[in-house]
Amino acid sequence: MAYETPRSTASVAGHPIHPMLVPIPIACYLGALVTDIVYANTAQFQWTNFSQWLLLVGIIFTVLAAIAGAIDVIGEPRIRSIPALWVHAIGNVTVLILAIFNSFVHTHDAYTSVVPTGLTLSVITVLILLVTGWLGGELVFRHRVGMKPEDRL
Amino acid sequence: MSVPRLGLLGAGAVLALAACGPAPSDPARQLGPNPYLPEQHEYLMPPMALSKPGGWAPEQTPTVAPGLRIQALATGLKNPRRILVLPNGDLLVAEPQPPDPPHPKRPKDFVMNWVEAKTHPPGKAPNDIVLLRDANGDGVPETKTVFLKGLNAPFGMALVGGDLYVADTDGVLRFPYTTGETQVTAPGVMLTDLPQGPIDHHWTKDLTASPDGSKLYAGVGSNSNITENGIGAEKDRAAIWEIDRASGAHRLFATGLRNPNGLTFEPSTGVLWAVINERDELGPDLVPDYMTSVKDGGFYGWPYSYWGQHVDPRVKPQRPDLVAKATVPDYGLSSHVAPLGMVFSNTATALPPAWRSGAFVGEHGSWNRKQFNGYKVVYVPFANGRPAGKPVDVVTGFIGKDGKAHGRPVGVAIDAHGGLLIADDIGGTVWRVTAAQ
Numbered sequence: 242m243a244y245e246t247p248r249s250t251a252s253v254a255g256h257p258i259h260p261m262l263v264p265i266p267i268a269c270y271l272g273a274l275v276t277d278i279v280y281a282n283t284a285q286f287q288w289t290n291f292s293q294w295l296l297l298v299g300i301i302f303t304v305l306a307a308i309a310g311a312i313d314v315i316g317e318p319r320i321r322s323i324p325a326l327w328v329h330a331i332g333n334v335t336v337l338i339l340a341i342f343n344s345f346v347h348t349h350d351a352y353t354s355v356v357p358t359g360l361t362l363s364v365i366t367v368l369i370l371l372v373t374g375w376l377g378g379e380l381v382f383r384h385r386v387g388m389k390p391e392d393r394l
Numbered sequence: 395m396s397v398p399r400l401g402l403l404g405a406g407a408v409l410a411l412a413a414c415g416p417a418p419s420d421p422a423r424q425l426g427p428n429p430y431l432p433e434q435h436e437y438l439m440p441p442m443a444l445s446k447p448g449g450w451a452p453e454q455t456p457t458v459a460p461g462l463r464i465q466a467l468a469t470g471l472k473n474p475r476r477i478l479v480l481p482n483g484d485l486l487v488a489e490p491q492p493p494d495p496p497h498p499k500r501p502k503d504f505v506m507n508w509v510e511a512k513t514h515p516p517g518k519a520p521n522d523i524v525l526l527r528d529a530n531g532d533g534v535p536e537t538k539t540v541f542l543k544g545l546n547a548p549f550g551m552a553l554v555g556g557d558l559y560v561a562d563t564d565g566v567l568r569f570p571y572t573t574g575e576t577q578v579t580a581p582g583v584m585l586t587d588l589p590q591g592p593i594d595h596h597w598t599k600d601l602t603a604s605p606d607g608s609k610l611y612a613g614v615g616s617n618s619n620i621t622e623n624g625i626g627a628e629k630d631r632a633a634i635w636e637i638d639r640a641s642g643a644h645r646l647f648a649t650g651l652r653n654p655n656g657l658t659f660e661p662s663t664g665v666l667w668a669v670i671n672e673r674d675e676l677g678p679d680l681v682p683d684y685m686t687s688v689k690d691g692g693f694y695g696w697p698y699s700y701w702g703q704h705v706d707p708r709v710k711p712q713r714p715d716l717v718a719k720a721t722v723p724d725y726g727l728s729s730h731v732a733p734l735g736m737v738f739s740n741t742a743t744a745l746p747p748a749w750r751s752g753a754f755v756g757e758h759g760s761w762n763r764k765q766f767n768g769y770k771v772v773y774v775p776f777a778n779g780r781p782a783g784k785p786v787d788v789v790t791g792f793i794g795k796d797g798k799a800h801g802r803p804v805g806v807a808i809d810a811h812g813g814l815l816i817a818d819d820i821g822g823t824v825w826r827v828t829a830a831q
Contacts, residue, residue, distance in 0.1 A: 284710040284711060285624070286621075286622060286623060286624045287499075287624075289500075290499050290500040293500045293501050293502070294500065294501065297501050342438070344501075345438035345439060346438065348438075348439075348501075348502045349436050349675070349708065350618070350619050350620045350621075350622040350675060350708055351620050351621045351622045351708040351709060351710070352707065352708050352709065352710040353436055353707055353708045354622075356710075
């Protein structure tokens with residue numbers, strides 16, 4: 242008899258989509274923090290342009306990841322019963338809102354595209370991601386969301 | 395509530411926040427030598443109102459002040475921007491095709507290119523100069539010829555003796571000209587290269603000659619709104635160049651002028667004046683565009699500061715040494731009106747005497763505020779070579795309440811019969827204003 246794990250509804254050939262997508266926004270937001278820091282220190286305009294692209298790509302993939310994640314949550318009651326899920330979800334929606342806000346701040350021309358508001362938002366975004374990313378790991382590695390059901394001897 | 399719905403709600407909240415900011419004030423508070431300067435405010439989404447290119451219905455004209463009359467001198471032109479009146483009364487009208495916008499370097503550039511495309515009619519201008527001849531002065535030209543073709547976004551023009559100078563976006567060209575000819579076929583000689591692409595943000599290069607004809611003055615606008623393309627892209631820009639007519643050698647006559655146009659010598663004092671487009675995206679009432687006398691060696695603030703010592707926080711590194719010596723401009727025209735043409739009116743004998751001792755300014759019109767500003771030609775009265783009094787609307791009605799611009803004024807000139815000429819780029823028309831009689 243199989244040991245049941247919480248099933249991922251949005252998956253391809255047994256691979257859940259949500260964890261395939263999340264590295265992209267994580268890398269983008271982390272990258273935007275780095276390019277913001279470099280811009281704040283150098284005022285070389287190409288660095289804020291990098292930040293703007295990173296934020297935009299990050300936002301697009303956050304939305305896609307949120308859709309895949311939401312489908313998993315809707316499709317499987319056992320995912321919804323994990324308390325960490327809700328902190329993970331609300332935290333990442335906050336990340337999305339901050340990133341959109343940050344993206345508009347970054348449309349300011351030259352230095353105020355980053356300093357002080359843009360850089361501050363990039364820092365907060367990454368700090369929240371540390372928590373929500375950890376909790377995402379919690380869902381998979383401890384609660385086995387989307388893992389293959391195991392045969393028990 | 396589902397996760398995507400929460401996300402939508404968040405995006406909505408951001409957009410709602412984007413609309414916040416100080417209430418716009420009356421542009422009248424920014425006219426004259428001491429304009430009201432509100433607090434700076436950078437928006438998540440800057441306030442915008444984009445005029446849609448409309449065109450004129452047959453017989454439809456702009457509105458003129460009492461006692462004046464307006465007629466279309468020429469219609470069907472493509473992007474007419476500048477008018478030069480030749481000694482025999484012939485008119486040269488430049489029809490520049492603006493350079494292609496540069497490749498977007500950031501997401502915002504896609505939006506700004508879209509804004510630019512939306513406010514201009516489709517189709518290309520021919521990059522030529524046409525000649526209009528109205529020998530009897532009835533306001534109906536008998537002759538229209540293509541005077542010069544194959545140019546590169548021509549804008550400023552100046553004639554000194556038998557030398558005609560055309561400021562393309564990439565340099566000042568010299569052509570031989572004999573009075574009465576309707577076409578120039580001789581190839582131009584590049585007198586002086588001017589800063590050009592690949593960005594060429596402000597591409598219009600205005601041109602005038604000193605009263606003694608020895609020097610040329612070229613307006614070279616900045617390569618950005620406020621250094622977002624890097625300070626390196628601004629080399630020799632946001633300046634008025636003085637060009638030696640004989641050698642083509644140049645020096646920077648005045649700097650810190652974000653986008654100087656309407657270069658004209660004040661007739662009683664022989665002082666150079668210009669109208670300046672100031673920076674955007676600090677609010678609906680910042681920064682006032684202005685007209686100013688231009689001092690040799692003067693620095694007028696851009697990009698570091700505006701209206702003297704008001705520092706712009708968007709510029710890094712700052713230059714307090716330059717800010718300290720920034721000259722305060724002479725006369726505010728209010729924010730975002732986009733003045734692109736100016737002419738002194740002392741020879742405007744076809745207008746009532748009240749209009750003959752000042753300057754006409756063509757205001758192309760705003761995009762960076764919710765209430766349209768500009769889209770008209772104003773008259774600034776002068777006394778003793780200085781502005782004396784508030785601007786008066788001369789020609790209005792370029793934009794309708796629906797936000798459709800029938801036309802937009804750019805260059806202004808006084809013709810040989812003393813009438814005021816207006817180059818209307820969106821309307822494709824040269825307008826002529828005279829006394830009503």
